[in-house]
Structure formats: structure tokens, C-alpha cells
Amino acid sequence: MASPKASHLIDRKASVVSASGLASEDDAAVLAKLGYKQELRRNFTMIEVFGIAFSIMGLLPSIASTLVYSIPAGPAGMVWGWFLASGFIFIVGLAMADLGSSMPTSGGLYWWTHFFSSPATRNPLSFLVGYSNTLGLVGGLCSIDYGFSLMFLSVIVIARDGNWTPSNGDIYATFLGCVLCHGILASIMSKIMGKLQTVFVVMNFILIAATVIALPIGAKNRRNDGHYIFAQTENLTTWPTGWAFMLSWLSPIWTIGSFDSCVHMSEECVNAAKAVPAGIIMSIGSCWLFGLIIMIVLAATISPDLESVTGSKFGQPMAQIYYDAIGKNGTMGLMSLLFIVQFLMGISILVAASRQTWAFSRDGALPFSSFFRPISQRFGYIPLRAIWGCVFLAAVLGLLSLIAPAAAQALFSLSIAGNNVAWGTPIFARVVWGQRKFKPGPFYTGDRFSVPIAWTAIAFLVFGIVLSTFPVEGPNPTPQSMNYTVVINMAVWVGAILYYFVDARKWFSGPKITIATDDLTEEQQVAIREEGLDIQSVSGEELDPKNDVENTRKQ
Numbered sequence: 001m002a003s004p005k006a007s008h009l010i011d012r013k014a015s016v017v018s019a020s021g022l023a024s025e026d027d028a029a030v031l032a033k034l035g036y037k038q039e040l041r042r043n044f045t046m047i048e049v050f051g052i053a054f055s056i057m058g059l060l061p062s063i064a065s066t067l068v069y070s071i072p073a074g075p076a077g078m079v080w081g082w083f084l085a086s087g088f089i090f091i092v093g094l095a096m097a098d099l100g101s102s103m104p105t106s107g108g109l110y111w112w113t114h115f116f117s118s119p120a121t122r123n124p125l126s127f128l129v130g131y132s133n134t135l136g137l138v139g140g141l142c143s144i145d146y147g148f149s150l151m152f153l154s155v156i157v158i159a160r161d162g163n164w165t166p167s168n169g170d171i172y173a174t175f176l177g178c179v180l181c182h183g184i185l186a187s188i189m190s191k192i193m194g195k196l197q198t199v200f201v202v203m204n205f206i207l208i209a210a211t212v213i214a215l216p217i218g219a220k221n222r223r224n225d226g227h228y229i230f231a232q233t234e235n236l237t238t239w240p241t242g243w244a245f246m247l248s249w250l251s252p253i254w255t256i257g258s259f260d261s262c263v264h265m266s267e268e269c270v271n272a273a274k275a276v277p278a279g280i281i282m283s284i285g286s287c288w289l290f291g292l293i294i295m296i297v298l299a300a301t302i303s304p305d306l307e308s309v310t311g312s313k314f315g316q317p318m319a320q321i322y323y324d325a326i327g328k329n330g331t332m333g334l335m336s337l338l339f340i341v342q343f344l345m346g347i348s349i350l351v352a353a354s355r356q357t358w359a360f361s362r363d364g365a366l367p368f369s370s371f372f373r374p375i376s377q378r379f380g381y382i383p384l385r386a387i388w389g390c391v392f393l394a395a396v397l398g399l400l401s402l403i404a405p406a407a408a409q410a411l412f413s414l415s416i417a418g419n420n421v422a423w424g425t426p427i428f429a430r431v432v433w434g435q436r437k438f439k440p441g442p443f444y445t446g447d448r449f450s451v452p453i454a455w456t457a458i459a460f461l462v463f464g465i466v467l468s469t470f471p472v473e474g475p476n477p478t479p480q481s482m483n484y485t486v487v488i489n490m491a492v493w494v495g496a497i498l499y500y501f502v503d504a505r506k507w508f509s510g511p512k513i514t515i516a517t518d519d520l521t522e523e524q525q526v527a528i529r530e531e532g533l534d535i536q537s538v539s540g541e542e543l544d545p546k547n548d549v550e551n552t553r554k555q
Contacts, residue, residue, distance in 0.1 A: 051197030074234030075299035081248030097277035101441030107359030116434025136418025238474025358383030
């Protein structure tokens with residue numbers, strides 16, 4: 001439980017004036033309550049915050065990239081798997097919206113973990129969540145750009161009537177070029193990035209509309225009936241049919257998996273306490289509804305020979321579905337629009353990943369934090385070095401695509417498992433250790449429902465982690481069909497914990513206070529220290545905790 005002094009600190013009306021032109025006094029004051037000065041420019045409105053999450057989700061391109069998980073369960077698995085999993089994801093979003101409205105900051109997930117956890121667990125758990133979330137977001141960038149590479153190259157395969165097969169080297173070269181382009185665009189378009197999210201959302205809906213109109217018209221002579229769409233189950237794996245159905249949940253779990261991007265944009269949006277929860281709920285709800293419509297249309301127009309779809313010579317099940325319904329030219333047109341939207345997804349998730357990376361560096365937790373920490377005023381008050389740090393890490397992780405398709409698929413699951421740990425830990429910390437410290441923001445699910453919603457979210461996130469580690473094709477996998485998620489994620493999680501206990505515990509003490517100490521009363525500085533936080537001076541030099549508190553008490 002927070003001390004009275006710490007509660008006073010959290011409850012106080014901050015009187016910190018933001019840097020000129022970066023934010024309103026009210027937004028800067030909300031951030032100051034969390035201990036941070038305003039350093040990023042607030043360019044994003046509520047709709048644009050929704051836009052960045054929805055554009056990262058990139059509904060139709062993401063469904064296309066993950067049909068390999070849903071088609072093996074048959075049309076009923078595609079439709080009902082989407083509906084049920086999306087419902088649980090919406091519950092997770094509600095739990096996160098409670099926290100995002102209460103304490104909106106770019107490093108929200110690990111900040112919340114540190115704030116709500118017990119004194120003995122707050123530092124290691126916060127450290128773990130920060131690394132898991134950072135790697136999960138970069139893994140999301142990798143999986144999006146890998147999906148772009150496959151879609152882009154599939155158009156070339158279609159143009160050559162299936163008489164060319166891209167090598168792993170071709171896929172990686174395309175992937176690398178895509179990641180580098182994203183780095184350049186995220187660096188030079190910061191001033192209009194918020195406005196671009198509206199364009200990205202419109203592009204998504206144009207693609208959705210084109211698909212749900214073109215497919216039924218093109219397949220008018222062979223559309224599947226309602227029983228096939230809603231009741232026909234299949235099993236193209238060697239798992240039991242019930243588990244094949246559960247694996248179909250990986251498609252919506254991965255697709256609707258970037259709503260935390262709203263949290264990471266907290267320090268760049270206007271009225272964050274309302275914009276962040278609204279963005280989370282709107283993006284998940286939109287994907288739940290429109291994704292269900294897309295899945296019904298795909299189930300209605302897909303060839304009943306599902307193995308021919310998953311084993312398409314074009315390398316993409318979605319390309320085969322288009323081809324069977326609207327022919328070569330129509331397929332090339334829609335697949336081109338598909339990879340364009342997928343490319344736009346990559347820009348948005350790189351922006352979100354760089355903000356998390358910057359926030360974690362601001363608190364000194366990442367290697368070379370002092371290098372990644374500075375904000376570039378020349379490029380529009382953005383974390384330029386953090387952007388390119390994410391680009392470099394994505395380029396390294398993308399080398400998995402040179403090994404085998406199964407290894408590359410681990411990029412998708414890296415995003416799922418890594419983010420699930422990062423999302424679930426602060427929710428767990430709140431209901432187990434920190435419920436009395438929780439102060440609702442403008443959005444709140446209520447005293448009656450908030451805690452049950454949180455526990456439901458935790459249970460689903462744990463299940464999602466387990467689900468993401470299973471080989472998709474069945475038990476007894478070969479090296480080519482093995483799901484390497486468990487290897488990659490355990491390396492991240494175990495590595496982060498070992499790093500903490502071997503070295504980081506000596507210097508990492510959680511989030512640092514970056515507002516000027518002159519803006520804090522003596523009582524507030526003492527309260528901050530009692531909560532285990534460090535005050536970082538404006539110049540970036542950390543103040544001595546013992547001397548600072550001792551001097552304050554003497555005065």
C-alpha cells in the first residue's frame with residue numbers, strides 16, 4: 001500500500017509547465033503526476049490514437065498473414081475462432097483501458113508494474129515487462145514486414161503464373177528493404193504522422209470493402225452455404241480436432257495484438273487520459289466486428305479443398321482465395337493493395353516500438369540507454385535514435401527467415417508471447433498487490449466489474465502464451481515444422497531475469513523522475529524516495545538518493 005506521502009504525491013495537482021509548444025498545461029500536469037516532464041510533441045488526437053492502433057492491426061493483411069492458423073480448423077474454426085478469441089481480447093482491452101486512463105505514460109506497462117507490485121518484486125518484474133514489451137513490439141514489426149515480403153513476392157509469382165519460387169534470400173532482402181524504408185519514413189514524417197493514421201485507416205477500410213464485395217460476386221456460382229460457413233469443421237493438423245480449433249485463435253490473437261500502441265503514444269496525444277482508453281476499445285471493437293465479417297466472407301468463398309488453399313503455389317492462402325474467385329488480374333490488384341496496407345502497418349508499429357524503447361531508455365534499463373535517450377528536435381521532437389535501434393534489431397531478428405519458414409513463423413509468436421507477458425503482468429500486479437493504490441481515471445469499468453475483468457484477462461493471456469508455443473502442424477514436429485517461439489521467448493525472459501540479478505539489480509530501481517527537482521516540494525521528494533523511485537535531474541544526472549533525502553529531512 002502506498003504511504004500517505006506517496007498518495008499525496010500521486011494526487012497532487014502538478015504545476016509543471018510544459019516545454020513551449022509541446023503540450024497544454026493540463027496534459028503536462030497529468031504526465032508530471034507520474035514523474036515525467038513533457039519532452040515529446042503532442043500531435044495525436046483521440047481519433048489518430050485509434051488510427052495508429054487500427055492501422056498496426058491492419059485487419060485484412062493480418063488475417064491474410066495468419067490464415068495458416070485458422071484454415072486448418074475449417075470454416076467454422078475461422079468464423080467462431082475469430083468471434084470467441086476477439087471477445088476475450090476485448091476483455092483484455094478493458095483491463096488495460098482502466099490502467100491507461102488512470103496513468104497515461106509511454107512506458108505504461110512497466111511503469112504500472114513497478115507502481116503496483118510489492119517492494120520485493122517491483123524492480124525485477126518491471127525490468128522483465130520492459131524487455132518483454134520492447135522485444136514483443138519489435139517482433140511485431142518483424143512479423144508485419146515478413147508478411148509484407150511474402151505478399152509482395154506472391155504478386156510476382158502470380159504474374160509469372162506460379163513458375164517462380166522466391167528463395168529465403170529473396171524474402172530476407174525484401175524484408176530488409178522494407179524495414180529500412182520504414183525507418184526513413186518514421187524519421188522524416190513525424191510532423192504529419194498523426195494525420196497519416198487517418199489515411200491508413202481509410203486505406204484499410206477501402207481494402208476491406210473491396211474484398212467483401214469482390215469475393216462474393218466473383219464466386220457467385222460456387223458460394224458455400226450457411227451450414228458450411230458456420231458448422232463445418234475440419235482438421236488439417238495431426239492434433240485432435242478440438243485443439244486444432246483452439247489453434248485457430250492465433251489468427252485474431254496476433255491480428256488484434258497491438259492495442260497497447262495507444263499506451264505508448266500517451267505522451268504524444270491530446271487529453272491522454274481519455275484518448276488512450278478510447279483508442280484501445282475502439283480499435284479492438286472495430287477489429288472484432290469487421291474481422292468477423294471478413295471471416296464469414298472468406299468461409300463463404302473459399303474452395304472446399306482447403307489443402308489446395310493452404311498449399312497454394314502462390315505461397316499465400318489469401319492469394320489463392322482471390323485467384324479462385326476473381327482470376328489473375330483481380331488477384332494482382334487486390335494483393336497489391338494488400339501489401340501496400342501491410343507496408344503502412346509497419347510504419348505505425350515502428351513508431352509505437354520506438355516510443356516504448358525510448359521510454360525504457362529514459363529509465364536507464366536498456367543497454368546504451370544514454371545513446372538512445374536523446375530526443376531529436378531537428379526531426380520534430382521524436383526519439384530518432386530509438387527508431388533506428390528498433391530497425392537494427394528487426395534486421396537482426398529477420399535473419400530467422402534465412403533458416404526456414406517455421407523459424408520465421410516464430411516472429412509472429414514472439415510478438416504474441418512477449419506482449420502477453422507485458423500486458424498481463426501489470427494487470428496481475430494491480431489486483432494482487434496494488435488494488436488499494438489504484439485510482440480510476442476518466443474511463444473506468446467500475447468497482448463491481450473491474451477486478452473480475454482483470455482476472456479474466458490474466459487467464460486468457462496465460463492461455464495465449466501457452467497456445468503460441470505449440471507447433472501448428474501437430475505433435476512430434478520436425479526441425480522444419482518446429483515452433484521456435486519457446487526457444488526465442490525463453491531466451492528473452494530468462495536472459496532479462498539473469499541480466500537483472502547478475503548486474504541490473506545494482507543500478508536499476510525502476511522508473512526515474514525527470515521533472516525538475518525545483519518543481520517538487522521537500523515532502524514530495526521524500527515520498528518519491530519512499531516509493532523506490534529515482535529523481536533524474538534535468539541535465540540527465542541521477543541525484544544521490546541517500547544524500548537527497550537526508551538533506552531534505554535536515555532542512
